[in-house]
Amino acid sequence: MxxxxxxxxxxxxxxxxxxxxxxxxxxxxxxxxxxxHSPRSQRHPSFTQAGVQELINHPPATRTGDxxxxxxxxxxxxxxxxxxxxxxxxxxxxxxxxxxxxxxxxxxxxxxxxxxxxxxxxxxxxxxxxxxxxxxxxxxxxxxxxxxxxxxxxxxxxxxxxxxxxxxxxxxxxxxxxxxxxxxxxxxxxxxxxxxxxxxxxxxxxxxxxxxxxxxxxxxxxxxxxxxxxxxSFATIDELYPSILKDLGIGTPSTIAINGDKPLTDALQLMSNEGLTSVPVVDNASNVVGNISTADVKLLTSSASLPLLKSTCIHFVSVILSERGIGDGKDSFPVFHVSPYSTLAHTVAKLVATRSHRMWVVESSSPSPSKPATPLSTPSMGHAMLASPLHSNPASPALHGSFPAVSAAALPGARISGRLTGVISLTDILNLFARQSGLHPSNPNDQREHRRRSSSSSVRPSIDSPRTSSVDLRRP
Structure with missing residues (x-):
């Protein structure tokens, strides 16, 4: 070793x-x-667009289960x-x-x-x-x-x-x-x-x-x-899946985001200071263009990749996507967001497919309760970054700090996803299941506020800003 x-x-x-x-x-x-041994030697294939759609098209009612x-x-x-x-x-x-x-x-x-x-x-x-x-x-x-x-x-x-x-x-x-x-x-x-x-x-x-x-x-x-x-097998929970998030009233409109042009180190500090496991990366109009989690830190455990600490969040997002195989066309879009008009089934399908802890809630351009947005309607994140040299040779530039020309200001974030308005987490969903089944969990927002208050004194001044809206945007 x-x-x-x-x-x-x-x-x-x-x-x-x-x-x-x-x-x-x-x-x-x-x-x-x-x-x-190589950047891709331990890669776990990302869930494909078709895979997410398959989960949504075959809800629990059509499955036999165990x-x-x-x-x-x-x-x-x-x-x-x-x-x-x-x-x-x-x-x-x-x-x-x-x-x-x-x-x-x-x-x-x-x-x-x-x-x-x-x-x-x-x-x-x-x-x-x-x-x-x-x-x-x-x-x-x-x-x-x-x-x-x-x-x-x-x-x-x-x-x-x-x-x-x-x-x-x-x-x-x-x-x-x-x-x-x-x-x-x-x-x-x-x-x-x-x-x-x-x-x-x-x-x-x-x-x-x-x-x-x-x-x-x-x-x-x-x-x-x-x-x-x-x-x-569980009717009390099964009957919740067709409901849309807006009607269920779950999740929180208060979340912390980081602008894609901020240094990656600011995102790492933000997660550590605030006790978060992931943060959404947004463009200058607060549209979600990516996601960084603490699990992505494993991409920084090679000395060859540590120059990434000098890169921007949006560049690191492109590295993450490349590592998951998105550059080869198997999966070419971010699936970390839902709209208020997405069904609970759609949301849970994405969480299960991507093994994520949360989905970012974004404004839908044309909300339709009867036809919630599906992953197939989401444009390719890869296409939005074709100008980046990373995608012409995914492995080498990513690990040696060759930065893409694309910036958060230039990204077509509105077409990629939508404007960040909140977050729905596994905690929110399990809290709903518990309440629907007659249990009495504590309000998860109480713990979130406690975590924020306990960490507020340690937030780095250069990335701290007044929370004047539902989204705390850490940007340049």
């Missing part, structure tokens, strides 16, 4: 990484050389029936960040590594995921925003990384904003899990009945997919 990617000089308290630092990083050995759940009340299904022990991956607190990152990327969903004190332990004391990796990367390249009390600790981590000293996970657990570890027993009912998920919890650790061992990880996405695939 090669040494971690670390700068020779880390400006731990600076707001921007110096060109000298980034140039030095680009010449260091790869952070995950043994993992990513026979073992037929005729059962989903609220009484045990959580242990939905998880598999093979998805549980462990690392010790003394494991270094580089090794944990390699394991995280190789393992795939549910995109989390459980932490324990020693190899023989079977209970978790923490987690390591892409939000942790993002926060660590910001510290290493000098772009974190620590409180005064954290300065010495952050400087110590940056200095050790600079010297090539392995950084154990126990030293980085506090870098990212964490939600509490929620635990359920395998014999607990799904209703209990959905009350947690509908209140804003994103994952739950499932333990054996005696509480002695973790036997699985239950995520919001796994539950939404389960209810979608077996919808014909």
């Amino acid at each position: 090669t040494d971690p990617v670390t700068p020779a000089e880390v400006p731990a308290r600076n707001n921007t990484a110096s060109p000298k630092t980034l140039q030095t990083i680009s010449h260091r050995s790869s952070f995950a050389d043994n993992l990513r 026979p073992k759940f037929a005729g059962r009340d989903w609220r009484n299904i045990r959580v242990g029936e939905l998880v598999v022990k093979e998805e549980v991956r462990w690392a010790e607190l003394d494991t270094d960040v580089q090794t944990a990152t390699t394991l995280l990327i190789k393992s795939g969903p549910p995109n989390v590594i459980l932490l324990r004190e020693k190899p023989t332990d079977t209970v978790a004391c923490g987690t390591f995921d892409y939000s942790d990796l993002n926060a660590y990367l910001l510290v290493v390249v000098g772009l974190a925003n620590p409180d005064q009390s954290q300065l010495a600790d952050f400087d110590s981590i940056a200095k050790r990384a600079q010297e090539g000293t392995p950084i154990p996970l126990k030293d980085t657990e506090h870098l990212a904003k964490k939600e509490p570890l929620v635990k359920l027993l395998e014999t607990d009912n799904l209703s209990k899990a959905i009350e947690h998920f509908g209140s804003g919890v994103h994952r739950i650790l499932i333990y054996k009945e005696d509480g002695s061992e973790v036997v699985g990880i239950l995520s919001q996405l796994k539950v939404v997919k389960f209810l979608w695939d077996n919808g014909s």
Whole structure:
């Protein structure tokens, strides 16, 4: 395993990484050389346009689902029936960040590594995921925003990384904003899990009945997919799918976006400071032109790709799309948005197909409740970026910082999607399912506001702006 990617000089308290630092990083050995032998060697194919349409054309009512759940009340299904022990991956607190990152990327969903004190332990004391990796990367390249009390600790981590000293996970657990570890027993009912998920919890650790061992990880996405695939067995939920989002009144009109011409580092900081797992990228008219998530940080774990930190958000979006295979025509449009007139079935189909945590709600140019927009009506994101040299040779320019001429101001964002007006998340959908089934989850907006208030003091001044509208637009 090669040494971690670390700068020779880390400006731990600076707001921007110096060109000298980034140039030095680009010449260091790869952070995950043994993992990513080539930019596309580990690619997971993106869901095709036809695939999304297939999900929408065949709603749960036309599916048989898993026979073992037929005729059962989903609220009484045990959580242990939905998880598999093979998805549980462990690392010790003394494991270094580089090794944990390699394991995280190789393992795939549910995109989390459980932490324990020693190899023989079977209970978790923490987690390591892409939000942790993002926060660590910001510290290493000098772009974190620590409180005064954290300065010495952050400087110590940056200095050790600079010297090539392995950084154990126990030293980085506090870098990212964490939600509490929620635990359920395998014999607990799904209703209990959905009350947690509908209140804003994103994952739950499932333990054996005696509480002695973790036997699985239950995520919001796994539950939404389960209810979608077996919808014909659960009438209370199935009857919601034909409804349009506007009538259901779910989601929130308040969201944070970043302008496509902003530096990628601002998006990484924004997600870390605000405790977000993704942000929409918009053009100058607030039209959604892309999406950046903490999981995309894995594209920055190779030293060859670290010059991307000097690029814009819109360029990084084009890199993300290229990595997913969009450049070869298999999938040439963004599917991270819906309109207020999209059905719940349409929205859930997109979430399941793209394995996303949220969909951005955009203004529809011609809303029609009887005929909600479908993915087939969405113009190609790839076509909007044909001027970019990235698409003539997707691999090399992307990883070596060759920036496209296209800017957020030049993109035809209105034709790509529409103007950002809000967001609907897995939390919102599971909160709806819980309430519809007689459960009593907390209001997820309470937790969102709490997260924003707790992070407001650490938001970098250069990207903070007054929230004068429903969309908090971080732009130049």
